[in-house]
Amino acid sequence: MNYDRISTPVLVVNPGIVKSNIRRINEKCQKSGVLFRPHFKTHQSKQIGRWFRDEGISSIAVSSVAMARYFASDGWNDITVAFPYNPREHVETDALSREISLTLTIPSPESAHILASKAESRLSVMIKVDTGYNRSGTRWDNLNDLSKIIDIICTNPLLTVKGLLTHAGDTYKSESTTQARERYTLSVSRMKQVRDSLQHPGLMISVGDTPSASLFSGYPDIDELRAGNFVFYDLMQLNIGSCSFDDIAAVMVCPVVDVRHRENIVVIYGGAVHLSKDYVTIDGSPVYGQIVRLTKTGWSSYDSPLYLSSLSQEHGIIKTEAGGTAGFRTGELVGVIPVHSCLTADLAGRYLLTDGTTADHLSGTSEWLYNGQV
C-alpha cells in the first residue's frame, strides 16, 4: 500500500481482511443451516456488497429505504429494511416493493395498522421484538400486542408475516465475552418463547449483532443472522473481545499537523467529522480511536497501545507517555482504528482500498427525500 499520495483523512480498507471476515461468518451460518442476511448499513458500498455476492450471499438487511434503493440498483432483490417502518416513506417503499422482494419491520400494532391500510403491493413483514435491549419493538412478554400485530397485518392479503426480528444491542455494551454470550442466549430464548406462544405457522427467528455472531461457533435456534459490523470490525469490537487486532479491516489515515514534545501531544488532521464522536472507555478514560503505524502491507499496532484521547471538529489529539512523541513528525501520516466503523464509514463517504483502487459508499444526502425529490 502506497500511502504517500494521501493528503487529507482517508478511510483505508483491506479487501483481504474484509473477505476473510465475510467468509468466517458465512461458513458458520452454512454449518448451522441459518440464512445469512448481512447488514449492509456498516459498509453501504456496492463494491463491498459484491464481495458478499461472490460468497453466494443473496439476501441482505439495510437500515433505510434509501439504502434499500441503492442496493436494489446493484441487483440485490431480497432486502429487509431492518428499521421500524416509516409511513412517511410509503410511496418510495411501495415503488421498491414492485421491483424486488422487500421486507419491512413492524414494531407495534399502531405501525401495523398504518401499513395494513396503506399497502397496495406485495410486502413481507418481520415483527420487531424487544427482548430486553429496550430500544424499539414490542416486548417479548407482551404477547397480546405481538399477536395483535399478526392479526392486523393479516387483514391485508398483500402482506405476509415472515417472522420475528430482534437486535440484542446490549451485547455491544458487554463488559466481557461471557456477558455478551449470556445476553445473546437470553435474547434467543425469549424469541423462541414468543414464536412458540404465537403459534403462527412458519414464523422465523432473525437476530443480528456482531459480538455474538463473532463469539459463537454456530447459531442453533435461529433461522436468520443479520450481523453487519464484522465486515470491518473496530476498536469497540476489539474491546469487547469479538475480534482480534488482525480482523480489523478499516483504518482512517490522517496527517500529523502538530507535534508537541513538551506537552506529550500529537495533533492530527482527523476529528469528529471524520471519525464520529463515538468512544469506548479504556482504563477509565474515553478513547476515540487507536493509533497504528502504517506499513508497506497495511498497518501495525504500537508496542504500547496509543489512543486518541479527544476530538474536536477536525482535530484529533493523541496524548502520549513522556517521550512518546519522539517518533512523530509534522507532515507524516498515522492510522486510526475507528471506535465504531459504521459511523466512520458513513462520514468518510467512500473508501481507498489497500490495492490502490477505491470503493463507493452511499452518499448521505441521497437519503434526503423532500416532496419526492432527492
Added chain:
Amino acid sequence: MNYDRISTPVLVVNPGIVKSNIRRINEKCQKSGVLFRPHFKTHQSKQIGRWFRDEGISSIAVSSVAMARYFASDGWNDITVAFPYNPREHVETDALSREISLTLTIPSPESAHILASKAESRLSVMIKVDTGYNRSGTRWDNLNDLSKIIDIICTNPLLTVKGLLTHAGDTYKSESTTQARERYTLSVSRMKQVRDSLQHPGLMISVGDTPSASLFSGYPDIDELRAGNFVFYDLMQLNIGSCSFDDIAAVMVCPVVDVRHRENIVVIYGGAVHLSKDYVTIDGSPVYGQIVRLTKTGWSSYDSPLYLSSLSQEHGIIKTEAGGTAGFRTGELVGVIPVHSCLTADLAGRYLLTDGTTADHLSGTSEWLYNGQV
C-alpha cells in the same frame, strides 16, 4: 413552514434567526473596532455565507483547505485557514494563495520550517498560541519557540507574520457563564502578554469561541473575532448560557417510527448519522438533543423539556415521564435541537430553510484529495 413533505431526517434552518445572530455579533465587533472574521466551519454554506456578506463582512475563517476552496469559488477573497498548516496539502494551498489573500496557521517551529521551505507564493501567517486549552499551538509561556516561529517565517520573504491566533475552547466546557467569561479573559490576557513580549511590529490578536463572543457586550483588547457556532447555536450553547432558546436557528426534523406507551419511549428516525454522537450532560445523564414541537412558524419547546436519551446509527430514543408518550403518533414529525450544530450540519449535507427553499453545504467527500484528484 410546511413540514408535511418531509419524509426522512432533514435539518431545517430559520434564516431570520440566523441573520439576527449574525447582526448581533457583527454590531458588537463594529462597536469594539474589531475585525469580524466569522468561522464558516459551522454552516459550510455558500448561501448562508451570502447573508454574512449582506452585512458587509468580507473576511472569513475556515478549518480546511477544501472549505477555503469552496468559499473562494463563491467570491470570498480573504480567508484564514484556522487549522494547523497541513504540509501534505501544500500544492492545493499554493494554488489557492495565487487566487486570493490566504492566511495559514502555524502551530510550531517545525511547522514554520516546512512552510518556509515550501512557500513559493505570497501567504500570511497567524501563529497558533495555546493559552491553556491544551489542544494545538505553542504555549503562551514558551516565548522562545514563539519567537523562533517568527524568525523562521521571516526567512522566506513571501511570508508575512500577521498575528497571534488562539481558541479558548475550554469555554465550551464551562459550567457557568461566569466560568466561561473568566476563561476567555485569562486567554486574552495571555495573548496580550505574548504580543507585548514578542515585540514584532503589528502583531494582531485573533480569538474565537462562541460562548465568550455571545456573553460579552464588546471585545476590548483583541483585533479579530473568529466565532462560528453562534450562526445556529445549539443545545450545548443553550446549556452553557450563551444563547436563549429563541436564538437557536437549526432543528433536525425527524419522523416518529415507534411509540411505546407502556415503556415511556418514543423512537424517531434520527440517529448518530444525522445528529452526531456529541452529547451534553443534563441532570447527570447524557442528552443527545432536545425535542421540540413543530409549529406553523417554526418550533416551540415542550413545557417540561424532553430529551433524546440515546442514539444508535439511525434510531433516536426519547425517554418520557410516565404518560409522556400520549401526544406522539407513529408517522408524525418532531424536531430535535442538536447538541452540536456544527457536527449535525456537517452530517446533514444541506439545509431546508423555513421559507421552503434549500441551502447548500460543502459535501464531505469533496474534501478527499488523493493524488491531487478529488
